[in-house]
Amino acid sequence: MNPLPLVAVAGSPNAGKSALFNALTGARQKVGNYPGVTVERHSGRLTLADGRPVEMVDLPGAYSLEPASPDEAVTRDVLLGRQKGERQPDALVIVLDASNLDNHLRFALQLIELGLPTIVALNMVDLAKRDGLELDPAALERELGVPVVETVAVRRRGVAELQSAVDDMLSAPVCGVHERVKSDLIHLQRRAREIATAAVISETPVRRWTHRLDAVLLHPLFGPIILAAIMFVMFQAVFAWSQVPVDWIASAVAWLSAQATAALPPGLLRSMAVDGAIAGVGAVITFLPQILILFFFILLLEGTGYMVRAAFLMDRLMHGVGLSGRAFIPLLSSFACAVPGIMATRTIDDPKDRLTTILVAPLMTCSARLPVYTLIIAAFIPNTRVAWGVGLQGLVMFGLYITGIAGALLAALVLRRGVLKGGGGGFMMELPKYQWPPLKDVIIGILTRAQIFLKRAGTIILGTTIILWALASMPQAAPGQKQSEVSIAGHIATGIETVVRPIGFNHDIALALLPAMAAREVAVSAMATVYSIDSPDEPASANRLRDQLRHRWSLATALAFLAWFVFAPQCISTIAVTRRETNGWKWPLFMVTYLFALAYLAAGATYWIAVAAGLGGM
Amino acid sequence: MNAPFQPEMIALDRLAVGTRARVASVDWGILDHGEACRLRHFGFDEGVTVEPLHLGPFGRDPIAIRVGRMTVAIRRKHAGAIGVIPLKQ
Numbered sequence: 176m177n178p179l180p181l182v183a184v185a186g187s188p189n190a191g192k193s194a195l196f197n198a199l200t201g202a203r204q205k206v207g208n209y210p211g212v213t214v215e216r217h218s219g220r221l222t223l224a225d226g227r228p229v230e231m232v233d234l235p236g237a238y239s240l241e242p243a244s245p246d247e248a249v250t251r252d253v254l255l256g257r258q259k260g261e262r263q264p265d266a267l268v269i270v271l272d273a274s275n276l277d278n279h280l281r282f283a284l285q286l287i288e289l290g291l292p293t294i295v296a297l298n299m300v301d302l303a304k305r306d307g308l309e310l311d312p313a314a315l316e317r318e319l320g321v322p323v324v325e326t327v328a329v330r331r332r333g334v335a336e337l338q339s340a341v342d343d344m345l346s347a348p349v350c351g352v353h354e355r356v357k358s359d360l361i362h363l364q365r366r367a368r369e370i371a372t373a374a375v376i377s378e379t380p381v382r383r384w385t386h387r388l389d390a391v392l393l394h395p396l397f398g399p400i401i402l403a404a405i406m407f408v409m410f411q412a413v414f415a416w417s418q419v420p421v422d423w424i425a426s427a428v429a430w431l432s433a434q435a436t437a438a439l440p441p442g443l444l445r446s447m448a449v450d451g452a453i454a455g456v457g458a459v460i461t462f463l464p465q466i467l468i469l470f471f472f473i474l475l476l477e478g479t480g481y482m483v484r485a486a487f488l489m490d491r492l493m494h495g496v497g498l499s500g501r502a503f504i505p506l507l508s509s510f511a512c513a514v515p516g517i518m519a520t521r522t523i524d525d526p527k528d529r530l531t532t533i534l535v536a537p538l539m540t541c542s543a544r545l546p547v548y549t550l551i552i553a554a555f556i557p558n559t560r561v562a563w564g565v566g567l568q569g570l571v572m573f574g575l576y577i578t579g580i581a582g583a584l585l586a587a588l589v590l591r592r593g594v595l596k597g598g599g600g601g602f603m604m605e606l607p608k609y610q611w612p613p614l615k616d617v618i619i620g621i622l623t624r625a626q627i628f629l630k631r632a633g634t635i636i637l638g639t640t641i642i643l644w645a646l647a648s649m650p651q652a653a654p655g656q657k658q659s660e661v662s663i664a665g666h667i668a669t670g671i672e673t674v675v676r677p678i679g680f681n682h683d684i685a686l687a688l689l690p691a692m693a694a695r696e697v698a699v700s701a702m703a704t705v706y707s708i709d710s711p712d713e714p715a716s717a718n719r720l721r722d723q724l725r726h727r728w729s730l731a732t733a734l735a736f737l738a739w740f741v742f743a744p745q746c747i748s749t750i751a752v753t754r755r756e757t758n759g760w761k762w763p764l765f766m767v768t769y770l771f772a773l774a775y776l777a778a779g780a781t782y783w784i785a786v787a788a789g790l791g792g793m
Numbered sequence: 794m795n796a797p798f799q800p801e802m803i804a805l806d807r808l809a810v811g812t813r814a815r816v817a818s819v820d821w822g823i824l825d826h827g828e829a830c831r832l833r834h835f836g837f838d839e840g841v842t843v844e845p846l847h848l849g850p851f852g853r854d855p856i857a858i859r860v861g862r863m864t865v866a867i868r869r870k871h872a873g874a875i876g877v878i879p880l881k882q
Contacts, residue, residue: 389857393857601831
């Protein structure tokens with residue numbers, strides 16, 4: 176069988192390429208990786224009017240075929256048919272930002288020289304019009320010698336026309352593809368300017384929206400204040416908005432647990448289902464709303480164009496610790512999860528800048544820590560109000576985030592003075608126009624995250640929970656003995672406990688730390704499992720776990736536990752992605768060692784100070 | 794390639810915010826390969842009109858500059874490699 180025709184979507188960053196790709200292919204997309212490199216491959220399927228399917232691939236944004244980053248190298252290699260794991264595309268859709276033709280046409284001219292069947296999508300014509308710019312697509316078509324279709328991808332305008340143009344293009348015969356592009360960049364750039372000028376029908380100078388917004392958002396005084404306010408609102412919202420859905424999920428888990436208890440005969444099977452699977456997975460699923468709210472904010476900040484402004488505002492401070500403003504985006508993404516954050520560091524050109532960013536990314540408080548923080552804060556920090564609209568619990572959470580950030584900056588500074596000395600590092604970024612991202616694209620992003628989280632809950636977390644349940648349930652304790660001490664897991668934990676006893680950790684914590692290596696949130700389900708095995712008569716629920724913690728831990732221990740989780744590299748996925756991104760075991764091992772050392776010191780210092788302050792009692 | 798010395802030429806990092814200027818010469822030699830490539834991709838080239846729009850809040854670094862129809866942010870250090878001639882307002 177012949178493979179489906181492959182059509183590549185290419186364009187410069189900020190041309191609206193991904194929005195156009197979403198509009199053409201819909202929500203059913205496949206995200207993979209190009210072999211050997213860590214560049215994501217997004218593909219999807221387009222169905223032509225007569226029902227024929229076409230495979231579409233969204234190439235990484237590039238300014239030219241002379242790569243300045245690994246992403247751009249993939250784009251070049253795919254287009255020249257040199258990329259492993261990808262055949263050469265049969266045709267090309269080039270996406271141009273209508274209001275930035277003089278720049279985007281340069282890349283388009285390079286691509287047209289390749290000789291592949293090509294269509295140009297003149298995108299964001301609405302924004303160009305808003306800026307007082309009227310273009311003549313027919314003139315552009317004449318100059319470029321390929322079909323030009325006007326589109327507004329975010330509103331799905333021109334998408335049908337583009338589809339039929341793709342159809343025409345695939346039916347036409349292909350005559351010879353060039354191996355490489357001959358014209359040099361400067362020549363192409365000048366030609367691009369000529370064409371851009373020729374395509375303008377009229378231009379009315381208007382005060383641009385983006386410029387007006389930037390005057391406030393990039394203001395030397397208000398800019399940083401607004402950035403801090405946005406971050407603060409974001410983290411308060413994670414708490415406030417999630418309350419209701421979290422309660423729903425908690426009561427659903429309690430209901431399920433009661434149903435299973437009633438339906439199954441008492442014994443090992445019931446214990447496994449109720450104390451193992453339902454208690455463990457239920458405790459983690461409860462945090463889904465918070466993770467999704469956080470992702471909603473990050474996707475929104477990215478989609479509107481604000482994220483780059485944040486990088487602009489932060490560059491100088493980041494530069495002070497030896498990072499670039501570019502590191503701000505990977506680090507901010509690491510608040511959701513360090514894995515995509517570390518993968519996002521490939522936009523950093525300087526190798527030492529990039530390595531430093533990778534090594535400190537796990538210090539950003541990822542969403543998997545939220546379940547742990549939320550549980551401990553809810554159990555030990557009173558829900559009082561510090562000031563209007565500012566709760567003490569939210570403030571402690573904010574403090575934990577700040578501690579992580581401070582730790583990361585300090586670590587970067589030390590790394591840049593020591594093992595990663597040298598290298599200039601730079602900051603060069605385009606500030607795209609502000610835009611309201613299509614709700615559909617945000618929803619696609621959130622659903623993908625929800626899916627990944629639930630899949631993890633269904634596999635890794637369910638698996639480790641059941642294994643832990645088995646280790647914690649066997650052998651059975653005799654009457655008068657504590658199950659969590661005589662079991663196999665209890666004996667392993669006793670070994671860990673000798674190491675962590677000085678920093679205030681008890682036997683239960685030692686027991687939770689081991690499975691939490693798989694993923695941090697497992698610490699919560701592990702404790703839920705252990706406590707529900709220890710007291711089999713009480714139904715498992717988030718509130719139950721909270722009460723049990725209050726009885727078994729001192730405030731000093733709870734605070735030390737929080738401090739531990741700010742630093743500890745308890746996430747196999749992060750270690751794995753670091754190995755992949757740095758091509759070896761040297762840096763992931765370095766990362767794990769220094770982070771565990773920091774975690775131990777931080778937890779120890781917290782515990783000793785808290786005990787000295789009289790918080791060591793139950 | 795260095796343009797002949799022109800008396801009214803100043804470095805881009807010394808151009809006041811809101812002043813339009815024409816790029817007269819770019820000292821590609823003091824930039825490394827990646828930086829030079831990026832600047833070219835952004836469209837920095839002799840004859841292009843540029844205008845500083847915003848300065849970073851800390852140490853007035855980086856600088857947001859309009860180049861042609863796009864706005865880009867670069868560090869003060871790199872802006873220093875670009876010589877411009879202010880346009881008469």
